[in-house]
Amino acid sequence: MTPGLMLSRIAARIPHRTAVRHGSVTRTYADLFDHAARFAGLLAARGVRPGDRVALMFDNRVEALECYLGCLLGGFTAVHVNDRLRPPEVAAVLDDARVSLFVGSTGDPDLLVDNGFADLLARHAPLPAVDVGGDRPAIIGYTSGTTGTPKGVVMTHANLARIIRHMPVHYGLRVGSRCAFTGTFSFVAGIWGVMLPHLFLGGELSFLAGLPADEWIDRMVAERSQFTYVPSPLAPAFTAEVRRRPEVLRTLTGVLHSASAMRPEVMADLVDAVGDRFVETWGMTETGAPVTATVPGDWGPDCAADDVYASTGRPVHIATVRVVSPAGEDLPAGETGELLVNSETLFAGYHDRPQETADVLRDGWLHTGDVGRVDAAGYVYITDRLKDMVVTGGMNVYPAEVERALAAMPGVADVAVFGAPSERWGETVVAAIVAAPGAEITVEAVANWARERIASYKKPTDVMLVDQLPRNAALKVRKPVLREAYRNR
Structure with missing residues (x-):
């Protein structure tokens, strides 16, 4: 059974239960899937056919979830576009995917999802869920390659159904799980890894991205949240707030961390605060679901792990x-x-x-x-x-892409980009630059130049000026040498 049919049948059993909330906006399961079916009807009215690709680029909003569900219901392939990308990066994704329609709340889409979107949906009849072949692409999530060019990771309907069914096992989710979702629609894995599995369980999603730790915990207490995701940068503040408001642990059963490195001492402090509720995982866009995960017994004295x-x-x-x-x-x-x-x-x-x-x-x-x-x-x-990727705050940054952007900057004669350890972000982006004669290169100038051409999270946060880049016999830059020089400077 395709995810669209599977989820719509669950929604039909619990139409009046709250499915998602974002601030003052709430949707019951009936509302959410009615809007999704009407979005599918809107796409069909615009000539989009099952199997066609529809690009979706959203900031955090309930309508984004409705659009993804609408694509699943109608058999359209949703092409995920990170809303942090700059216009040239978005254009590269749209060109590679060859989409029929570009829908979003940011940028310059063909269909803008704004305050009038509900009225637009109301003018279209709901499209009944279709049972497309399991081997047809359901979602394509784009990730840059080591060459800096975008690559679409294809998840079929059958594959997506397996992910949705398996996630509750990995994360220890229960039927009706109430999720305090701190992620955003920038990450495609958050859609198939957290949002859709919670709908599969008849659960409730509460969008909390961007809230400071005290408000985050306050909302979790008020909403009796059972599951949340803790990004590495927020772990210390989250831990402190859990100790301030231990009543949050009365309902909280799962605390997930993934995507970027967390310092062992920070993780140990978090585990001390939340106990065996904590789950650490490893995976990537290409694996769909986690490859490895901890289980409750791992945090006790009898754990056989080296560390x-x-x-x-x-x-x-x-x-x-x-x-x-x-x-x-x-x-x-x-x-x-x-x-x-x-x-x-x-x-x-x-x-x-x-x-x-x-x-x-x-x-x-x-x-x-x-x-x-x-x-x-x-x-x-x-x-x-092995690949030259930098993971900063859970976001993948490919140096080749940043290097291309910086190479065009006036005063830059040569450049190599690499990752350096960061207590807050796991890693941060550093540019080693050979300046042209007479040029003055500053961190601020480099960051501003990059920010105008690539997503802000990809910009270098530090610059190391060098006379020349170290290269091997094949003229490839020896980045371990640069990392060592950066550590020792």
Whole structure:
């Protein structure tokens, strides 16, 4: 059964239950799915056919969820566009996806979702849910590659249904779970990994992104929240507020962290405050669901992990993890190599990129590009990346893309971008720049130049001026040398 049919049947059983709230805006299940079906009818009236691709770019709002659900109900392929992208980046995604319609609340979409959207929906008849083939693309989430070009990660209807069913197991979610959702629509994984599974459980979503920790906890107490997500930068403040208002623990059953590194001492303090409610996971857009996760018993004294606070837990029941050498040989426990993953929720491939799909999906195994090890007890540790990606605040930044933007800046003769440790964000973006003769390069100037051309989270937060970039015999920049020089400067 497709996710659209599956979720609409659940909604029909609990029409009057609250499904989602955002400030003063609330939707019952009946309201939410009526609006979604009318959005599907609107798309059909504009000539969009099942299987056609519809780009969706939203800030946080209830209407965004209605549009994603409408695409699932009508059999249209939703193309997720990060609302933090700059116009040239958005254009690259739209061009690659070849969309039939661009819908959103920001930017310059074909259909703007604003205050008159409800009236527009009311003028269209609901489109009944269609049962499209399970192998048809349901959602395409774009992620840049190591070359800095966008790649569409394809999740089929069948794959999405598996993700939605499995997530409650990974996160320990219960039927009717009330979720204090601190994520945004910038992350496609938040849609299929948190929002849709909660609707599958007949639960309630409350959008809380951007609230300071005290208001976040206050809302959780008032709404009797059972599940929330804690980004790395907010973990210390969240921990302090839980101790200030311990009554939040009366209903809270799950506290999730993922996407970016959290310092072990910060994680230990958080676990001390919330106990075995805490869940740490590792995954990526291409895996759909988590690959590894901790379980409640991991936080007790009998845990067999080498260092559970440095680990991402053990492989979940639907996934297998291998550690391999550069030659592809399996490595024993404790040795470091590339992590390969086999899982029931792996993506179908990159949109219209068969060679890049074949490069990472080989014999059913996803070559993640992450480097790590597995200890004797089966706990997985991520230690580095083969790919040159920087993860800052949970967002993926690809240096090649930033380098292209900075190379055009007046006064920049040569540039290399890399990640450096950050207590707040896990990693931060640093640019090593060779200045042209007589040029003056400042951090502020570089950040401003980048901000006008790429998403703000990708901009360098620090600049290291160098006489020349270190290169190997193949003229490739030796970024480990730059990282070491940055640490020691």
